[in-house]
Amino acid sequence: MQLFLEYLFAGISNGAIYAALALALVMVFRGTGTINFAQGEMALFTTYIAWGLTTKNVPVVLCLLIATAAGFVLGAVTERVLIRPIERKSLLATLIVLLGLFLALNSLDGILWGNQNYTMPSLFPNAVSSFITVGGARLYWANLGLWIVVAVLVGAMFQLFNHTRLGLHMRATASNRESASLSGIPVGRILMLGWGFSAAIGAIAGVLLTPLSPDSLGVGEMFPILIQASAAALFGGLDSPGGAVIAGLLMGVVEALLSGYVPAIGGQLQEAIAFVAIVLVLLVRPQGLFGSKEVERV
Amino acid sequence: MTLLEITDLRGGYGPSMVLHGISLRVDEGEIVVVLGANGAGKTTTMRAIAGLISSKGAITLDGHSIIGMRPDKVVAAGIALVPQGRGTFAKLSVDDNLLIGAAKRRDRAGVKDDLERWYEVFPRLAERKKQPAGTLSGGEQQMLAIARALMNRPRLLLCDEPSLGLAPLVVREVFSLLTRINSEQQTAMLIVEQNAELALEIASRAYLLEAGTVVSEGTAASLRDSDAVRRAYLGY
Ligand SMILES: Nc1ncnc2c1ncn2[C@@H]1O[C@H](COP(=O)(O)OP(=O)(O)OP(=O)(O)O)[C@@H](O)[C@H]1O
Ligand SMILES: [Mg+2]
Numbered sequence: 001m002q003l004f005l006e007y008l009f010a011g012i013s014n015g016a017i018y019a020a021l022a023l024a025l026v027m028v029f030r031g032t033g034t035i036n037f038a039q040g041e042m043a044l045f046t047t048y049i050a051w052g053l054t055t056k057n058v059p060v061v062l063c064l065l066i067a068t069a070a071g072f073v074l075g076a077v078t079e080r081v082l083i084r085p086i087e088r089k090s091l092l093a094t095l096i097v098l099l100g101l102f103l104a105l106n107s108l109d110g111i112l113w114g115n116q117n118y119t120m121p122s123l124f125p126n127a128v129s130s131f132i133t134v135g136g137a138r139l140y141w142a143n144l145g146l147w148i149v150v151a152v153l154v155g156a157m158f159q160l161f162n163h164t165r166l167g168l169h170m171r172a173t174a175s176n177r178e179s180a181s182l183s184g185i186p187v188g189r190i191l192m193l194g195w196g197f198s199a200a201i202g203a204i205a206g207v208l209l210t211p212l213s214p215d216s217l218g219v220g221e222m223f224p225i226l227i228q229a230s231a232a233a234l235f236g237g238l239d240s241p242g243g244a245v246i247a248g249l250l251m252g253v254v255e256a257l258l259s260g261y262v263p264a265i266g267g268q269l270q271e272a273i274a275f276v277a278i279v280l281v282l283l284v285r286p287q288g289l290f291g292s293k294e295v296e297r298v
Numbered sequence: 299m300t301l302l303e304i305t306d307l308r309g310g311y312g313p314s315m316v317l318h319g320i321s322l323r324v325d326e327g328e329i330v331v332v333l334g335a336n337g338a339g340k341t342t343t344m345r346a347i348a349g350l351i352s353s354k355g356a357i358t359l360d361g362h363s364i365i366g367m368r369p370d371k372v373v374a375a376g377i378a379l380v381p382q383g384r385g386t387f388a389k390l391s392v393d394d395n396l397l398i399g400a401a402k403r404r405d406r407a408g409v410k411d412d413l414e415r416w417y418e419v420f421p422r423l424a425e426r427k428k429q430p431a432g433t434l435s436g437g438e439q440q441m442l443a444i445a446r447a448l449m450n451r452p453r454l455l456l457c458d459e460p461s462l463g464l465a466p467l468v469v470r471e472v473f474s475l476l477t478r479i480n481s482e483q484q485t486a487m488l489i490v491e492q493n494a495e496l497a498l499e500i501a502s503r504a505y506l507l508e509a510g511t512v513v514s515e516g517t518a519a520s521l522r523d524s525d526a527v528r529r530a531y532l533g534y
């Protein structure tokens with residue numbers, strides 16, 4: 001029981017990060033119709049910014065806020081400067097631009113911060129003894145804090161989508177861009193905001209995730225996580241924010257339990273198994289678990 | 299008083315020109331119909347007015363140029379387009395579709411009143427408020443598209459083939475609603491229509507488009523009697 005809980009806690013933490021990043025991917029996908037390959041690198045870049053500030057003795061909370069704002073600006077500028085002029089041309093061109101951004105940000109990280117790894121200080125008490133005991137298992141404050149922040153973040157995003165005027169305009173733009181503009185919605189600004197929010201979520205995810213293990217801030221940190229988050233987004237249904245969150249959590253937990261109980265699976269194989277499961281689901285439901293089939297009568 | 303004035307409008311899609319110098323006008327509170335065969339450039343004209351495609355020439359609303367404006371700015375200026383194919387937000391509820399139509403409004407109370415008002419005018423929408431709009435029938439979607447466009451309180455409503463794909467009885471219903479809205483709200487209308495007989499009945503003036511130019515124009519009555527229109531559209 002104690003072991004199970006420890007695996008579960010670790011799984012929920014990873015899952016929360018996958019969920020947050022998958023939600024960010026879905027936000028961009030709904031607006032622009034592409035997977036943002038650079039999502040992970042944007043998150044990493046802003047995490048480096050937060051880390052850089054912590055080395056100047058800026059309080060971690062403030063670092064988180066600044067990184068979030070930087071993420072928002074990075075996302076919004078990316079939409080305005082790179083995506084908007086290109087996306088009219090073709091989807092393929094957009095994907096290539098995003099791959100380019102992925103590589104550019106990654107090398108920029110290397111240039112600015114070097115190739116060594118750093119340990120990111122945590123927003124929450126992070127000493128070896130900072131845990132509470134639940135059913136005999138240790139639940140660290142850093143994990144609990146991460147869960148709470150991600151839960152609040154996801155809740156706020158859903159509130160925004162479903163209960164605000166801006167959210168309605170975002171949904172309209174995602175559903176039918178031309179109709180949205182004919183209704184008076186400035187779709188360019190809406191897409192820009194969507195990219196901004198999405199990159200801000202990435203920044204928060206990065207700043208929360210990195211302190212969970214020492215020496216984890218490095219140029220290669222985010223790529224595997226983005227792969228898992230993309231898989232979760234695909235699994236949940238690329239156009240379904242709720243699906244992304246559920247699938248992200250599920251993936252984190254299943255992954256942790258599998259690698260915990262079946263040591264033979266180990267680190268690498270466990271990712272492969274997640275993918276096999278996803279491929280099987282997509283064969284049966286191509287739109288993902290919660291993705292919607294178009295319901296339109298003409 | 300002239301509301302919309304189009305002079306020598308030229309435009310198309312990339313290098314292929316579709317409109318070769320169209321001129322037309324709509325007066326305040328007036329219903330004007332545009333007739334023309336498939337491919338004549340009717341939809342292209344509407345899209346140019348709405349700012350969806352770039353064009354040359356002059357388009358003015360109340361004497362102010364609106365050519366080259368973004369679609370949402372054209373809406374803000376007071377023109378709403380009900381596009382051919384209706385542009386329904388299929389997965390969103392009927393309620394949400396109508397609220398999206400009020401994107402340019404800031405007066406919450408007024409928006410609420412208008413919502414009530416259009417539900418009164420279109421009772422079949424009221425019964426389906428919470429339903430995804432994509433599940434409505436074609437006629438219901440057409441009514442939703444009209445109501446959605448009206449939510450921004452346009453001074454000029456552009457309607458691109460409102461009768462497309464609808465049963466004759468439903469077409470009559472849509473047209474009588476358009477007349478009613480025109481007389482109650484003084485909303486001017488520019489209507490593209492294949493159903494010439496019906497359209498000429500509700501319009502005061504009409505234009506006939508062929509291959510991107512206006513080949514005939516006049517009062518609805520005079521076009522109804524013109525040989526060109528008769529042969530092509532009325533069949534007698
Ligand atoms: N997106 C587009 N790209 C290129 N050409 C187009 C496009 N849309 C329309 N056209 C061309 O422009 C011309 C006029 O089309 P338009 O849609 O304006 O005609 P219409 O009068 O509305 O016809 P219909 O009665 O069939 O709706 C046609 O020859 C058509 O092939
Ligand atoms: Mg047409």
